[in-house]
Amino acid sequence: MAVFASNHPLVKHKVSLLREDSISVKSFRELANEIATLLTVEATSNIALKNAPISCWSGNISAPIMADKNPTLVPILRAGLGMLDGALNVIPCAKISVVGLKRNEETLEPEGYYQNIVSDIAERKAMVIDPMLATGGSAIAAIDLLKESGAKDIVALFLVAAPEGIEAMQQAHPDVDLYIAAVDQKLNEKGYILPGLGDAGDKLFGTIV
Ligand code: PRP
Ligand code: URA
Numbered sequence: 001m002a003v004f005a006s007n008h009p010l011v012k013h014k015v016s017l018l019r020e021d022s023i024s025v026k027s028f029r030e031l032a033n034e035i036a037t038l039l040t041v042e043a044t045s046n047i048a049l050k051n052a053p054i055s056c057w058s059g060n061i062s063a064p065i066m067a068d069k070n071p072t073l074v075p076i077l078r079a080g081l082g083m084l085d086g087a088l089n090v091i092p093c094a095k096i097s098v099v100g101l102k103r104n105e106e107t108l109e110p111e112g113y114y115q116n117i118v119s120d121i122a123e124r125k126a127m128v129i130d131p132m133l134a135t136g137g138s139a140i141a142a143i144d145l146l147k148e149s150g151a152k153d154i155v156a157l158f159l160v161a162a163p164e165g166i167e168a169m170q171q172a173h174p175d176v177d178l179y180i181a182a183v184d185q186k187l188n189e190k191g192y193i194l195p196g197l198g199d200a201g202d203k204l205f206g207t208i209v
Helices: 009-018 025-043 079-090 137-148 163-172 200-205
Strands: 003-005 049-056 059-066 072-077 098-103 110-116 125-133 153-161 177-183
Touching (some): 009 025, 009 177, 025 125, 025 153, 025 177, 079 125, 079 153, 079 200, 110 137, 125 137, 125 163, 153 163
Parallel strands (some): 003 177, 072 098, 125 153
Antiparallel strands (some): 049 059, 098 110
């Protein structure tokens, strides 16, 4: 498994702004999507190409186009939706598969409540999006479901990840590359990332006041 922690200065700048405790819901949403756009560019940089005939203004040419079907983006509900528009900026024709998981805040185990995965996922790159990789339980469960549905080529994108979550992913899904805007220090005793963002879902959906 490869772990790509972004080195892009704009990603670092935007993650720092995202950490500001007094940030508005609007700014949090905008920044999450902007970072998702930049991460999606990085995560698609090795997409396979093939030459195809193009009827160009200057005549017929052979030019590179994507070799495979469009990827499917896989937001983990609910907070993953906060990265969806940003990822779609890069892959506007992407199919969207969703996996609904809620972490039980006592046990820290993910509990599934919904899934709707594109039927031909075996032929597509699946790009999991979720702002937070904490214990790794939710991402691991989502990828388990994708593999059960036939997915073979999977990457996962996170705004902030804890070393504990990266390690857990490495054990559970060593074939899945990770694209991360910021690798933070550690988890606290409640399974929250430090310094982290707090509860990303609540910040995106405005459910804390
Ligand atoms: C958050 C986050 C991840 C998960 C990370 O979602 O968006 O999905 O927690 O924690 P883990 O790595 O320890 O599993 P949450 O379960 O709070 O649900 P939400 O998206 O509905 O807010
Ligand atoms: N979920 C979040 O939203 N934030 C964390 O730090 C951990 C899990």
